[in-house]
Amino acid sequence: MSDPNVIQQTEAQVKVTASPLRCITGAVISGGMSFAVYSLMIAIATNFATKPIHSVNPLVVKISSAVRTLVVGVFALGTGVFGIVAVGLLALGVQLLVQQLTKRKGNQN
Template sequence: MAEINPVQETAKKKPLPLVADETPPTPLRCWTGAAISGAIATALYFLTVSIHSTFAAKPLPAGNSLAVSIGSAVRTLVLGMSCLALVTFGIAAVGLVALGIQLLFQPKQSDA
């Protein structure tokens, strides 16, 4: 009976080539991405303000201390996740705008 060595079996298989995007970034692509990210950040801003005003208008139930603790934790987590998403998309938009400006002033590199 022939033994199958897993090391030899994997050595026989050729690794798949990694497919990478060969097109370099352009200012237009950066600014398009920044516009999309900025639009999402703007929508998240209005969502965050709406969540905050909704939570501020409805007080926590004062009957049970455990319910108050859980309610406070849930409100903090919901508002925190909304703010985290807002800041993430906002920073991405600012970074893409800055990258687009940098690409405008960067000298063209020849393909060597």
């Protein structure tokens, strides 16, 4: 039932520690994704604004307005999440860099 190869593979995994370079790389990637989602959100919102709803039925107008708001809101949420992640990773990278520099100065004295 129990495969020893699976157990050995999980025990052999190495714990990856955070480094300033990894944090800054992640921040750049997340910031790029945030900008891409923001650009897509602006394009979608502009497209919705230029094409009004053509209906006399009030229920159709309300539902389509709600769907448009929901679509733009989801992309705005994605922009915010990726932006906050980018700022957090950048701050973590700076914190790790400062810790490494202070540790080196402490070891030299």
